Amino acid sequence: MNRPDEPAADGHSRPGESSEGPYRTWPRPPVETLIGRALRLRCPRCGAGKLFRGWFTMHERCSGCGLKFERAPGYYLGSTYVNYGLTAVLLLFGYVFLHFRLGWTNQQLRVPLVTFCVAFPVLAFRHARALWLAMDCRWDPALMSSEED
Numbered sequence: 001m002n003r004p005d006e007p008a009a010d011g012h013s014r015p016g017e018s019s020e021g022p023y024r025t026w027p028r029p030p031v032e033t034l035i036g037r038a039l040r041l042r043c044p045r046c047g048a049g050k051l052f053r054g055w056f057t058m059h060e061r062c063s064g065c066g067l068k069f070e071r072a073p074g075y076y077l078g079s080t081y082v083n084y085g086l087t088a089v090l091l092l093f094g095y096v097f098l099h100f101r102l103g104w105t106n107q108q109l110r111v112p113l114v115t116f117c118v119a120f121p122v123l124a125f126r127h128a129r130a131l132w133l134a135m136d137c138r139w140d141p142a143l144m145s146s147e148e149d
């Protein structure tokens with residue numbers, strides 16, 4: 001049996017089980033912490049739980065704090081914009097550097113840049129989702145409370 005000031009056996013505080021009140025609130029981490037957790041594919045709220053159990057498959061909840069990763073149907077649609085933006089910016093800088101700095105012709109750039117445009121979004125899929133969730137934790141205070149789990 002838990003003492004009133006201890007979290008439940010599964011590590012989550014529930015109404016009436018904590019001396020802090022019915023719901024636990026996590027401190028909002030600074031932006032650099034959120035980005036670091038996203039790059040390490042960790043939960044943005046606690047930094048402990050892994051986001052993914054496979055290349056494309058996410059855990060349902062954080063093993064550290066219980067945050068529900070699938071917030072709503074279609075929640076991660078926004079991460080495609082993150083992925084698209086990263087791809088476009090890197091493509092632009094890559095093209096400018098290779099074409100104007102190193103003198104590669106458009107004919108020489110066609111295959112490597114098309115390959116990049118196909119491969120990079122697949123490779124960045126998990127990080128785009130992690131960044132999307134981190135941005136949501138930054139701007140939606142409700143995500144930092146177990147009330148919204």
Ligand SMILES: [Zn+2]
Pocket residue numbers: 043044045046047048049062063064065066067
């Ligand atoms: Zn967590």
